Amino acid sequence: MKIPYSKQDQYVYTALRFFSLVVVCLLIAIIFQLFMASKLAFDEFGLSFVTDDFWNPVDDEFGALAFIFGTVVTSILALLIAGPVSVFVAIYTNEFLPKKIASVLGLFVELIAAIPSIVFGLWGLYYLAPFVKNFLAPFLKKYLGFLPFFQGSSFGIGILTAAIILAIMIIPTITSVCREVFKSIPNLRKEAALGLGATKYEMVKIAILKPSFSGIMGALVLGLGRALGETMAVAMVIGNNPVISSSLFSAGATMASVMANEYAEADSELHLSALCYVGLLLFVVTFFVNLMARTIVWNNSRKSKR
Amino acid sequence: MTNTIALEVKNLNAYFGDFRAVKDINLTYHKNTVNAIIGPSGCGKSTYIRCLNRIHEEVEDASVKGEVILGGKNIYAENADPVEVRKHIGMVFQKPNPFPSMSIFDNVTIGPKLWGEKDRTKLEEITENCLKKAALWDEVKDKLHQDGTSLSGGQQQRLCIARTLAIDPPIILMDEPTSALDPIATVKIEDLMNEIKKEYTVIVVTHNMQQARRIADYTSFFVLGDLIEHGLTSDIFTNPKEKKTEDYISGNFG
Ligand SMILES: Nc1ncnc2c1ncn2[C@@H]1O[C@H](COP(=O)(O)OP(=O)(O)OP(=O)(O)O)[C@@H](O)[C@H]1O
Ligand SMILES: [Mg+2]
Numbered sequence: 001m002k003i004p005y006s007k008q009d010q011y012v013y014t015a016l017r018f019f020s021l022v023v024v025c026l027l028i029a030i031i032f033q034l035f036m037a038s039k040l041a042f043d044e045f046g047l048s049f050v051t052d053d054f055w056n057p058v059d060d061e062f063g064a065l066a067f068i069f070g071t072v073v074t075s076i077l078a079l080l081i082a083g084p085v086s087v088f089v090a091i092y093t094n095e096f097l098p099k100k101i102a103s104v105l106g107l108f109v110e111l112i113a114a115i116p117s118i119v120f121g122l123w124g125l126y127y128l129a130p131f132v133k134n135f136l137a138p139f140l141k142k143y144l145g146f147l148p149f150f151q152g153s154s155f156g157i158g159i160l161t162a163a164i165i166l167a168i169m170i171i172p173t174i175t176s177v178c179r180e181v182f183k184s185i186p187n188l189r190k191e192a193a194l195g196l197g198a199t200k201y202e203m204v205k206i207a208i209l210k211p212s213f214s215g216i217m218g219a220l221v222l223g224l225g226r227a228l229g230e231t232m233a234v235a236m237v238i239g240n241n242p243v244i245s246s247s248l249f250s251a252g253a254t255m256a257s258v259m260a261n262e263y264a265e266a267d268s269e270l271h272l273s274a275l276c277y278v279g280l281l282l283f284v285v286t287f288f289v290n291l292m293a294r295t296i297v298w299n300n301s302r303k304s305k306r
Numbered sequence: 307m308t309n310t311i312a313l314e315v316k317n318l319n320a321y322f323g324d325f326r327a328v329k330d331i332n333l334t335y336h337k338n339t340v341n342a343i344i345g346p347s348g349c350g351k352s353t354y355i356r357c358l359n360r361i362h363e364e365v366e367d368a369s370v371k372g373e374v375i376l377g378g379k380n381i382y383a384e385n386a387d388p389v390e391v392r393k394h395i396g397m398v399f400q401k402p403n404p405f406p407s408m409s410i411f412d413n414v415t416i417g418p419k420l421w422g423e424k425d426r427t428k429l430e431e432i433t434e435n436c437l438k439k440a441a442l443w444d445e446v447k448d449k450l451h452q453d454g455t456s457l458s459g460g461q462q463q464r465l466c467i468a469r470t471l472a473i474d475p476p477i478i479l480m481d482e483p484t485s486a487l488d489p490i491a492t493v494k495i496e497d498l499m500n501e502i503k504k505e506y507t508v509i510v511v512t513h514n515m516q517q518a519r520r521i522a523d524y525t526s527f528f529v530l531g532d533l534i535e536h537g538l539t540s541d542i543f544t545n546p547k548e549k550k551t552e553d554y555i556s557g558n559f560g
Binding site for chain 1: 359361364366389390392393396397399401403404405406407408416417420421466469470473
């Protein structure tokens with residue numbers, strides 16, 4: 001027998017159903033609008049828009065490859081920098097610092113997330129860019145200059161600077177998720193490792209890092225999601241030049257940064273539509289990255305539950 | 307005579323911050339014996355036993371005063387390395403705690419692997435040996451590569467015992483190892499303790515007085531962090547010197 005809902009329950013239930021429906025409708029509406037807005041560019045360039053790397057508003061010729069490249073490279077690079085740092089900070093604060101100091105440090109890390117994007121951009125422009133130009137780039141060139149990534153000279157702004165800014169911006173996200181993941185590990189498992197004669201570092205490896213693999217992946221995904229879509233700070237320090245170069249010192253542009261930079265000034269219909277097309281692509285890329293990562297996490301957590 | 311002494315505890319005090327949970331314990335444990343610790347809940351049994359392999363100090367704000375002499379050396383001496391101590395004094399915890407996302411095989415061999423044992427045949431030998439001793443081999447021999455957490459609670463506890471045996475410590479501490487087990491698994495663990503005392507010295511916390519009677523050569527009785535009485539199990543249970551002990555074992559305590 002089905003127990004009927006009380007009157008009050010029915011109201012609440014209807015309200016909940018309504019609001020969840022609103023969310024779904026909003027998502028569908030946004031995607032639909034994005035499709036409509038980019039239709040003109042899609043009819044003109046088709047799928048080769050994705051593989052062409054020229055972007056020439058003057059002649060109304062558009063291809064987005066350079067932006068896709070910029071977004072992917074800066075985000076991945078940011079993740080490579082921020083991932084290890086965040087995991088390290090999370091481990092250190094959780095396991096090696098007294099609780100009081102740890103929570104203060106944790107608060108500081110989380111405050112980084114509260115800094116507005118534009119402030120990061122300014123800081124990047126006035127402080128980080130000169131630092132990269134005068135110290136980091138020459139240093140990398142000196143010791144790793146044989147690699148194609150560190151060729152040419154740096155003007156300060158460029159892919160590398162953007163990636164570093166992004167890394168700093170996503171560290172709080174990854175760190176705080178990692179800290180939660182590590183905190184959820186019961187003490188008795190850490191003691192199991194220590195009780196077997198593991199050193200503290202071995203304990204961290206066996207009892208914390210290994211079982212947290214999927215949790216760490218989840219944290220990285222969240223960070224990557226943020227990095228892919230980050231707009232303002234990147235637009236300010238990347239140089240906004242849609243070129244594809246193997247050198248990280250070179251200027252570049254990302255999907256988000258080109259939209260921010262050109263949308264207000266785009267005067268041809270096709271240019272506007274091409275920018276929307278870029279937006280659609282960014283959406284698709286973010287969507288698939290999330291999907292892929294979620295699958296990894298899901299597979300992994302299923303495996304470890306068995 | 308000295309070579310029959312496995313562990314000597316001198317003026318041992320354990321603290322949580324300012325709270326003194328274990329007070330001035332003096333005890334001597336002999337080799338190849340099973341030693342039970344009984345006492346009402348919260349009297350510091352776990353805290354005490356956790357001092358014996360320096361796990362207690364891993365708790366935030368916890369500290370220890372006193373000496374524990376192992377093989378002529380104080381494990382709390384300034385130059386003593388807790389990691390080294392724990393290789394000689396193994397511990398089975400109150401709750402089974404196998405490592406998740408690690409196979410049964412990996413769980414058992416993690417200790418030897420930590421100290422650099424890489425030889426596969428040797429590791430397999432250790433696994434079979436220790437699982438047999440822990441009375442788990444027959445149940446898991448066909449699924450050594452399954453996750454350790456896929457076992458039942460009682461099997462997990464025996465897995466943890468095997469894991470401790472694998473590091474081959476002369477002294478094994480057990481904190482209520484059977485409190486989560488059914489009677490059959492409990493009997494198996496008790497048999498195991500009886501069996502392994504040929505090679506090891508066992509110190510075991512238990513709430514079950516029948517169990518202490520069955521397995522222990524010596525029994526210590528704790529109340530509120532104090533050691534009330536220690537002696538041969540038969541004496542403690544049939545002829546206790548202290549009134550408190552008598553009350554406790556006859557169920558009239560408090
Ligand atoms: N982490 C901790 N912080 C502060 N006090 C603690 C902590 N753990 C235990 N204590 C206190 O220390 C005392 C002894 O606790 P302990 O766990 O050693 O008792 P026990 O004899 O093992 O009890 P049980 O039989 O219930 O397991 C108790 O008063 C308890 O409240
Ligand atoms: Mg206890």
